[in-house]
Amino acid sequence: MSLVAAWAGVVASGCGDAPRSRTGSPVSPVGSGPTALRGTIGREAILRNADRVLVSGYGLVVGLNDTGATDVPAQVEAWMEGEIETMIGGIEGAFDHTIYSDLSARELLRHPTTAVVLVEGAVAPGGPEGMRFDVRVRTLSGSSATSLEGGRLWTTRRQIGRPVTLGGPQTEIIAEARGEVFINPFVTPGSDQVQGRIGRVLGGGLLTDPLPLELVLENPLHSRANSITRAVNQRFPDGPRGPRTTAYGRNDQIVQVFAPTAYQQRFDEFISLLLALPINQSAPELLARRYRQAIVDQPELAEELSWSLRAIGAPALPHVRDLYDFPEIAPRMAALSVGAHLNDARAADFLEQIALEGETRERIVALELLGAVDGRPSSDEVLRQVAGFGETLTERSMAYDSLMRRAERGRLAQLAAAERRKLAGVAPATETQLRLAAARRIPAGNAQGVERIDVGGRFAIDVLPFGEPMVFVTLQGSPRIAVFGREAELERPLTVIAWDSRLMMRADDPAGEVVLRYEDDRTERVVQQRVSHELVDLVMFLARGGSVSDFGRGLGFTYSEVVGALAAIQDNGATKAVFATEDDRLRGMLLMAEDQRVADRPALLNDAGVEIDLSDLEPIEADEEATPAEATSGWVQPIEREPAPGEDG
Numbered sequence: 181m182s183l184v185a186a187w188a189g190v191v192a193s194g195c196g197d198a199p200r201s202r203t204g205s206p207v208s209p210v211g212s213g214p215t216a217l218r219g220t221i222g223r224e225a226i227l228r229n230a231d232r233v234l235v236s237g238y239g240l241v242v243g244l245n246d247t248g249a250t251d252v253p254a255q256v257e258a259w260m261e262g263e264i265e266t267m268i269g270g271i272e273g274a275f276d277h278t279i280y281s282d283l284s285a286r287e288l289l290r291h292p293t294t295a296v297v298l299v300e301g302a303v304a305p306g307g308p309e310g311m312r313f314d315v316r317v318r319t320l321s322g323s324s325a326t327s328l329e330g331g332r333l334w335t336t337r338r339q340i341g342r343p344v345t346l347g348g349p350q351t352e353i354i355a356e357a358r359g360e361v362f363i364n365p366f367v368t369p370g371s372d373q374v375q376g377r378i379g380r381v382l383g384g385g386l387l388t389d390p391l392p393l394e395l396v397l398e399n400p401l402h403s404r405a406n407s408i409t410r411a412v413n414q415r416f417p418d419g420p421r422g423p424r425t426t427a428y429g430r431n432d433q434i435v436q437v438f439a440p441t442a443y444q445q446r447f448d449e450f451i452s453l454l455l456a457l458p459i460n461q462s463a464p465e466l467l468a469r470r471y472r473q474a475i476v477d478q479p480e481l482a483e484e485l486s487w488s489l490r491a492i493g494a495p496a497l498p499h500v501r502d503l504y505d506f507p508e509i510a511p512r513m514a515a516l517s518v519g520a521h522l523n524d525a526r527a528a529d530f531l532e533q534i535a536l537e538g539e540t541r542e543r544i545v546a547l548e549l550l551g552a553v554d555g556r557p558s559s560d561e562v563l564r565q566v567a568g569f570g571e572t573l574t575e576r577s578m579a580y581d582s583l584m585r586r587a588e589r590g591r592l593a594q595l596a597a598a599e600r601r602k603l604a605g606v607a608p609a610t611e612t613q614l615r616l617a618a619a620r621r622i623p624a625g626n627a628q629g630v631e632r633i634d635v636g637g638r639f640a641i642d643v644l645p646f647g648e649p650m651v652f653v654t655l656q657g658s659p660r661i662a663v664f665g666r667e668a669e670l671e672r673p674l675t676v677i678a679w680d681s682r683l684m685m686r687a688d689d690p691a692g693e694v695v696l697r698y699e700d701d702r703t704e705r706v707v708q709q710r711v712s713h714e715l716v717d718l719v720m721f722l723a724r725g726g727s728v729s730d731f732g733r734g735l736g737f738t739y740s741e742v743v744g745a746l747a748a749i750q751d752n753g754a755t756k757a758v759f760a761t762e763d764d765r766l767r768g769m770l771l772m773a774e775d776q777r778v779a780d781r782p783a784l785l786n787d788a789g790v791e792i793d794l795s796d797l798e799p800i801e802a803d804e805e806a807t808p809a810e811a812t813s814g815w816v817q818p819i820e821r822e823p824a825p826g827e828d829g
Contacts, residue, residue, distance in 0.1 A: 214481055216474030220488055221395060221408060222455030225435070228394040229306030230451050235355050235385075236343045239299040239336030240264065240289070241317065241328055242280065245702040247376075248295040249325035256320070260296055261285040263337070295325040298343065299336050299357050301385045306393035307447045308439040309420060310612055313385040314656050315357045319377040327376030330702070330738055331361045333384060354391065359384035360638055362659065365744035382659045382739075392428075393437040393454075400433035407459050408435050415457055415491060416440055416450075441612050456487035464495040472499040475511045482514035489518045497524050504530045513545055520549035528553045532562045535579075544578055551582025554589065560628050568647020568664065573760050577652055580662055584642060587628040592618035619658070632660075633716075635723045639739045643716055649757035651715065651746055656762060659739045661746070663716050668757045670694055670713040670749065678748035685754070687713070698735055707735065715757065719746070 217223055238256055240263075241248070252260065264285040280288055288294060301315035317333055319325040338355040361379040397404060412427035412435070419425030420438050428436045443450035458467050471485045471492075489496040496518060503515035504527060516534075519527025531553070534546035547566060550559050560583070567579035595614050602608065609617075620640070622632035631643040639659035649665035672692055676685040682699040696711045711721055722742050724734025737745065750759040 221457050225395040225397050229391050230304050232302040235338040236300045237336050237338045240334045241295045241331035244293045244331045246292045247327040248292050249323045250290045251324050252296050305391040307387050308441050308444045311387040311444045312383045315381050315385045317379050328361045328379045329363045354389045355387050357385045363740045365740040383657050395435040397433050402432040405429045411459050452487045453491050457491040464492045468496040468499040479510035482510040486514040486517050490521050520552045528556050528559050547578040551585040583628045587622050587626050587630050588618050591622050651757050651759050653743050653761045668715045674754040676752040676754050
């Protein structure tokens with residue numbers, strides 16, 4: 181895939197221009213292929229366990245509003261009883277202080293507030309331990325369950341392939357899943373529509389027992405296997421089992437690779453670096469010079485060569501800097517990609533200029549790459565300017581992503597420094613714990629001018645107090661609601677009526693108080709409360725109180741209910757803030773790709789540039805009533821909203 185083709189995949193892949201066509205078989209036989217790429221791992225070995233496979237299992241969703249199923253197929257019920265006993269036994273007090281505390285496993289399965297579901301996802305078996313991924317949950321075919329809205333998936337073990345019950349062929353269990361079920365927020369909560377029987381747990385999958393990646397040499401040779409092992413451990417010294425444990429040579433043909441935990445959320449990036457890594461690194465400067473010249477001579481190889489230069493590391497920088505202003509697109513952007521990911525401040529100078537003045541496609545790539553470079557207040561300023569006032573949604577959302585990535589790294593550095601100041605005898609936090617903490621909460625006052633508020637561990641609110649008002653919602657990975665602009669607020673006077681009048685808001689004059697009325701159809705409790713007209717405060721009120729660890733005053737809405745409430749506010753014309761989702765951004769990227777014209781010499785285009793992460797998920801037999809899009813895809817599909825009153829259908 182050329183770097184130009186990768187422009188359309190920056191958002192869809194979540195990993196920039198990471199190629200995906202290099203696993204399962206060698207890119208080309210040993211000794212063949214472009215001369216510049218010979219001697220890299222991907223040209224001499226097949227990589228196994230890196231492609232995404234189906235993982236699935238049966239699970240239990242609890243906490244439903246009497247919309248669960250009291251009927252479970254006998255074979256599934258017998259298997260689930262054993263699973264529940266295992267879950268309860270493994271987690272002391274799992275159901276204490278709940279309505280399920282005195283129920284047997286069978287009674288729990290047949291309770292109207294629970295539903296047995298099929299849990300499916302796609303993950304690379306050789307990913308790093310702790311890697312998270314989205315999962316889909318859906319009611320069983322023929323189930324009497326009407327909606328999974330408001331439910332929570334109890335911990336479910338996930339095996340490779342189709343789920344099996346008692347007596348079926350057991351496959352390896354490599355993952356688990358749990359968390360709050362996300363339902364299409366544009367369907368009325370509690371409604372009887374089929375979409376309510378299909379949901380997702382965003383980032384709810386967890387790789388717990390990964391398989392090792394395997395590099396299989398096409399021509400077995402002990403010396404070559406040893407060279408590959410040394411090269412991998414030298415490039416990735418911090419293995420998951422200690423220093424120099426990333427690679428282990430099993431024999432003359434197979435080298436096992438254990439993905440470092442630092443790449444938990446960047447697995448595609450790790451794979452691309454691994455396959456592009458030169459096996460002989462005794463003269464990195466000579467390799468860098470060769471790759472640099474090949475980028476100029478063969479721009480169709482620029483993207484692959486950029487990964488090899490990144491794999492070499494800092495010695496590559498002197499050889500790519502003169503390409504930062506190269507007249508042809510592919511070599512220029514390949515060099516800037518190398519510079520950005522190797523944290524070269526000189527690359528940032530050119531990327532800032534492109535982000536503000538370049539062609540549309542170049543601007544998108546430049547904004548994404550600026551998120552990889554540390555420091556530089558000028559880069560933060562450029563990203564704030566585009567996030568706040570960019571010409572397109574795609575540009576604004578990409579600038580937002582890059583700002584948050586930079587803020588997360590800054591927060592991680594703060595937490596790591598605090599860890600070093602701990603008193604002797606205090607248990608140290610692991611690298612994974614520090615990364616999770618840095619991603620969960622980002623206090624205000626950082627160089628990027630942003631803030632991340634943790635809402636009870638269930639989702640995050642990102643606050644960008646600048647620019648035109650906008651609300652951006654994630655529909656995959658970590659659930660987040662980003663609120664842009666100091667004027668992201670309710671427009672008064674207003675009247676909002678949603679969810680069959682169970683949710684209403686009213687303000688009678690431009691400076692009047694906003695009164696919210698909500699009728700909880702679970703408890704029949706009616707809440708009437710004066711609320712803030714600022715969207716950040718309103719979102720916090722809607723969501724707070726939704727978990728046992730969240731003692732904030734609020735309505736306890738699920739993530740999908742909060743998003744649905746925001747959509748209702750916009751549909752009722754009660755805010756000037758633009759409402760957008762990742763689907764909108766993805767559509768923008770795809771439209772840009774369709775209209776793309778390559779000004780340079782022709783490059784080889786690869787469909788992987790616009791692939792969706794879960795495209796390797798094999799087709800799944802659908803619930804006979806399920807809609808085709810939801811039934812056959814593991815990806816969050818674009819959501820069609822019903823037109824607001826007065827709008828054209």
